[in-house]
Amino acid sequence: MDFRHGEDPLLFQETLRDFLAKECTPEAVRATWESKTGRSPALWKKLAEIGATGLLVPEAQGGAGFDETTAVLLLEEAGRAALPEPLVGTATVAAPLLRELGGALAAEWLPRIAAGEAIVAVGHPVSPFVEDAHVADLLLLSAGESELHAVRPAEARLTEQPANDPGRRIASVDFAPTAATRVAEGERARALLAAALDRGALACAAEALGVCDRLIGSAVAYTSQRKQFGKPVGSFQAVKHLLANVKVKLEYARPVVWRAAWSVAQGSAHRGVHVSMAKLAACEAAALGVRNALQAHGAIGYTWEQDLHLWLRRAWSLEQSWGRSSFHLGRVRRAVLDDGLPIGPGTTFLGGA
Amino acid sequence: MAAITTTALRDGDHYVIQGQKTWASRGAFADWLFGLFRTDPSSERHHGLTFVLVPLDTAGVTVRPIAQLDGETGFAEVFFDGARVPVENRLGPEGEGWSVAMATAGFERGLMLRSPARFQETAARLVALLRENGAGIEAPLRDDVVRCWMGAEAYALETYRTVSRLLAGGKIGAEASLNKIFWSELDIRMHELALQILGDRAELLPEAPAAQGVGTWLDSYLFALSGPIYAGTNEIQRNIVAERILGMPR
Numbered sequence: 001m002d003f004r005h006g007e008d009p010l011l012f013q014e015t016l017r018d019f020l021a022k023e024c025t026p027e028a029v030r031a032t033w034e035s036k037t038g039r040s041p042a043l044w045k046k047l048a049e050i051g052a053t054g055l056l057v058p059e060a061q062g063g064a065g066f067d068e069t070t071a072v073l074l075l076e077e078a079g080r081a082a083l084p085e086p087l088v089g090t091a092t093v094a095a096p097l098l099r100e101l102g103g104a105l106a107a108e109w110l111p112r113i114a115a116g117e118a119i120v121a122v123g124h125p126v127s128p129f130v131e132d133a134h135v136a137d138l139l140l141l142s143a144g145e146s147e148l149h150a151v152r153p154a155e156a157r158l159t160e161q162p163a164n165d166p167g168r169r170i171a172s173v174d175f176a177p178t179a180a181t182r183v184a185e186g187e188r189a190r191a192l193l194a195a196a197l198d199r200g201a202l203a204c205a206a207e208a209l210g211v212c213d214r215l216i217g218s219a220v221a222y223t224s225q226r227k228q229f230g231k232p233v234g235s236f237q238a239v240k241h242l243l244a245n246v247k248v249k250l251e252y253a254r255p256v257v258w259r260a261a262w263s264v265a266q267g268s269a270h271r272g273v274h275v276s277m278a279k280l281a282a283c284e285a286a287a288l289g290v291r292n293a294l295q296a297h298g299a300i301g302y303t304w305e306q307d308l309h310l311w312l313r314r315a316w317s318l319e320q321s322w323g324r325s326s327f328h329l330g331r332v333r334r335a336v337l338d339d340g341l342p343i344g345p346g347t348t349f350l351g352g353a
Numbered sequence: 354m355a356a357i358t359t360t361a362l363r364d365g366d367h368y369v370i371q372g373q374k375t376w377a378s379r380g381a382f383a384d385w386l387f388g389l390f391r392t393d394p395s396s397e398r399h400h401g402l403t404f405v406l407v408p409l410d411t412a413g414v415t416v417r418p419i420a421q422l423d424g425e426t427g428f429a430e431v432f433f434d435g436a437r438v439p440v441e442n443r444l445g446p447e448g449e450g451w452s453v454a455m456a457t458a459g460f461e462r463g464l465m466l467r468s469p470a471r472f473q474e475t476a477a478r479l480v481a482l483l484r485e486n487g488a489g490i491e492a493p494l495r496d497d498v499v500r501c502w503m504g505a506e507a508y509a510l511e512t513y514r515t516v517s518r519l520l521a522g523g524k525i526g527a528e529a530s531l532n533k534i535f536w537s538e539l540d541i542r543m544h545e546l547a548l549q550i551l552g553d554r555a556e557l558l559p560e561a562p563a564a565q566g567v568g569t570w571l572d573s574y575l576f577a578l579s580g581p582i583y584a585g586t587n588e589i590q591r592n593i594v595a596e597r598i599l600g601m602p603r
Contacts, residue, residue, distance in 0.1 A: 003517035220599050235602040237588070240595030247594055248534050255510035256503075277503050333499045336480060343502060344477035345470035348509050 001349050003258055009070040015050055016074050020081035026307040032084050033166035039119075039135050044085055048116025052087065056095045061106075062114040063095070067265040068199070072206035072257055079210025079318075082310040084167030086119055086132040088321070092203040094120035097140060097196050101183055105150055109138060126197055126323050129170035133158050140183075141175060148189045149181040165313035168321075198275040200322035202264055205257045205275070205282035208318045211311050212250045212282070215289035218308055219243055219296040226298075233296075242292040249288050253281035263352060270351035273335040276328035283325055286315040355398040355451070359433065361390035361405055366440050368392070368405060370413075370433040378583070380429025381418035384409055389450045402450035406442045413437070423575040458529070458584065467536050469509035475543050475573075476505035479550075485566075486550050497546055504539040511535075527597035530590040537580030537587060544574035 005013075023043060032040050047053050055071055057063020071092050078087050095113050098106045098120070112118035121136035125145055133139060139151040158171040175181070184192055220243060223234030233239055260278035263271045290312050294301045301308045319325065335341040342350055359372030370390060377386055386407045393401030409416055413436035418426035445453040483490060483498050515528070547570040548555035555571065557564040581587040595601040 001513050002520070003514045004521050216599065220601055224600075224602055232602045234595075237592060240599075240601050241588070241591045243599055243601070244534075244591035244594035247599060248531050251528070251531050252504075252507040252511055252535055255514040256507050258514070259510050277506065280503065281507060329496060329499065332503065333496060336499050336502055337483070337495060343473070343480060345473045345509075347473075348506060348513075 001259070001262070003255065005069070005073065009066065009073055012051065012055075012064070012066070012070060013073040013077060016052060016077045017080070019046070019050055020077055020083060024081040024083050026082075026310055029082050029084055029167065029310055037135050038084060038166060038169045039132070040085070044119070045116045047085065047087070048114065053091050053116050054095070054110075054114025055091055056099075057110045057114040058099065061110040063110065064114075068092075068202060068261040069258070069265050071203065072209075072261040075203050075206035076210035076213070079207035079212075079314060080214045082167065082211070082214070082314045086121070086135075088200060088203040088207065089122055089131050090118075090120050093122045093196050093200045094138075094140060096199055097122065097192060100192055100195065101148075105183060112137070122196055122200070123173055124193060124196055124200065124322075126327065127200075127321060128172065129161055129163075130173045131168060131170050131321065133171040133173050134160060134169055139173065139175075141173060142189075142193055143177040143182075145193070146186055146189050147177060147182055148184040148192055149175070149177050150183045151175045151181050155181065163317070165317040167310075167313065168317040194272070197322060198264055198271055201275050201279040201328065202257070202260050204318045204321045205253075205260065205278040208282035208286040208315065209250065209254055209257060211314045211318065212246065212253075212286040212289040215286070215293035215308075215311050215315070216243055216246050216250065218311070219293040222300075223296050239296055242296055246285065246289045246292050249281075249285035253278075253285040256281040259348070262349075266352040268351040270335075270341065273332055273341060276323070276331040279323060279328045280325055280332070283315075283319045286318065290315045355402075357389050357391055357402060359388075359390050360394055361392050361403060361438070362394070363392065363440070364437070367437045368403075368440060368443075370405075370407065370436045370438060372433055374431045374433075376419075376583075377416075377429050377431050379427065380409075380416055380431055381426040383429075386431055387444070389454050392447055392450075396448075399451040401448055402454075403447045404444040404450035404453040405438060406444060407433075407436065407438050411436045411438060421575075422578065423572060456525075467532065469505070469512045472505040472508050472536060472539060472543075475540070476502040478568075479543050479547055482547055482550050482568075482570075486552075490550060494546065494549055497542075498550075501539065501543045501546060504535075504542070508532075508536055508539065527593050530585075530593040531598070533584060533590045534581075534587050534594070537577075540577040540580050541574075544570060544577045548574060 023046060032038060051064040052074060054063030055066050055074060059065035075087065090113060095110060098109050109118060109120060113120060118137040119132055119135050120138045120140060121130050121132045123130040123141035125142050136153060139156055141149050141151050143149055156173050156175040158173055160171045163170055223239055224232050226233050257278040260274040263274040297308055300306050336343060359374060361368035361370045374388055386409055389402045390405050391401055392403040413434045415432040417430045419428050419430060421427045479498055480502060551567060551570060554564060554567045557567055596603055
């Protein structure tokens with residue numbers, strides 16, 4: 001396995017990082033929080049212009065035509081900027097789901113996603129609250145475990161559910177499933193929903209890496225300038241070790257996320273367990289980042305005015321999205337202890353093409 | 354290591370070594386000792402050090418084995434009293450020993466010495482142990498075993514990433530300190546869990562009549578406990594991570 005990324009993906013990542021550093025500042029995130037929808041159509045349009053909304057849309061439909069190994073690099077940047085836009089739901093879950101559904105639905109919606117003209121929200125049995133349903137132009141909703149429906153906003157009744165992270169806008173969605181809305185059923189629907197879950201969890205894991213990195217960076221910056229006993233508090237070992245521990249977790253989560261991205265892109269037989277390992281590793285790194293970055297900031301980090309909580313809230317949101325840690329640990333436990341997943345030296349990349 | 358006081362002073366085409374080295378790994382059975390010596394007595398810290406390869410049968414060298422926690426003589430104290438070593442036994446330039454030692458420490462803390470297969474194999478044996486002794490093992494312990502297996506996989510994946518970075522022209526730098534912290538703590542955790550699963554048999558030596566199938570977990574546990582200490586304690590590694598990777602103030 002070679003983890004070197006190609007020039008194009010790295011350039012795309014750098015472009016998005018620079019773009020978000022300018023366009024998605026903490027002030028901009030706070031302004032979006034205060035807005036009615038919690039979303040910025042202008043920013044979404046600009047994200048489309050650099051290719052981010054269509055990153056997984058085939059070039060023939062106006063997209064950038066990348067796969068998940070590139071998507072995780074971009075989502076890490078979204079996390080680093082605490083971007084409050086539906087990159088996970090629309091760009092990395094809905095777009096490939098539409099591509100796999102194919103037909104008129106894909107032909108209608110994929111070019112619109114790539115152009116930044118449509119937001120498509122996905123409702124999945126693992127997450128009963130649908131993110132971005134309130135701004136969606138199309139809803140892809142499960143009914144039970146084995147039916148998938150394409151629902152227009154006018155056909156659905158939304159109950160918005162205010163949540164801990166003002167950047168996460170979720171709603172309960174009621175709709176009447178009919179033959180007209182049904183786009184897949186039975187085994188096919190189950191396979192599509194399983195793939196959607198893995199893409200959603202992978203995307204959250206990648207975003208959590210960026211959140212964790214930013215939490216470390218904020219704590220390093222703060223403890224380097226805040227003085228106590230005549231020295232920066234960051235010169236004390238007790239503080240250093242708090243942040244070093246987060247860095248260890250982060251660096252041992254990143255390649256787990258990259259391997260999961262490879263497995264999803266390859267359609268590996270072990271895709272699900274690899275994704276669950278990635279979600280666990282990245283969200284646990286971010287969770288330790290939350291605890292230790294907050295501790296390193298002291299009281300100022302516990303205020304609304306300090307920007308730290310933009311990333312604390314992202315970390316909590318990502319843990320809640322596309323399967324919490326207990327769900328993913330359960331998947332890994334069953335694979336390893338009950339289902340005979342091959343383990344030991346030489347098994348790390350089994351199951352790929 | 355920067356506080357080294359053992360000197361190797363030039364006398365013609367020889368270094369004359371005076372002083373003492375402690376914690377020489379495998380020193381009790383070794384034929385050679387590779388080490389850092391102060392060749393410039395007026396130097397301080399990491400300056401003025403030279404890497405020299407010393408045959409342990411040289412006159413003036415005395416080796417005293419030290420028994421470890423597990424009873425084995427895994428390391429030794431080595432005394433030098435005017436031991437003469439040819440200048441050609443020097444590795445790298447005189448006074449540049451620190452960078453030679455740092456290169457070897459980078460390998461010691463990760464990648465080369467601590468192959469991922471070693472931890473993946475331990476994790477696979479731990480899973481097998483859980484299966485064999487599965488009845489009566491509580492759910493939290495089962496989850497901890499699964500977490501250890503994930504840790505061993507993460508270690509393997511991080512090694513692939515390091516190798517990819519080296520292929521792209523990168524170097525092994527302070528990142529080796531991240532490895533050292535990760536594998537040494539994972540290794541202890543895996544052995545602690547194995548002893549929990551073994552239950553009453555965990556404390557038995559292999560010769561105990563009831564020790565059947567207990568394997569080498571206890572012995573390896575004692576060895577694993579040295580992991581966070583040798584090659585620079587994990588506290589030192591955390592300082593390195595904080596200062597050299599994160600850029601925190603000294």
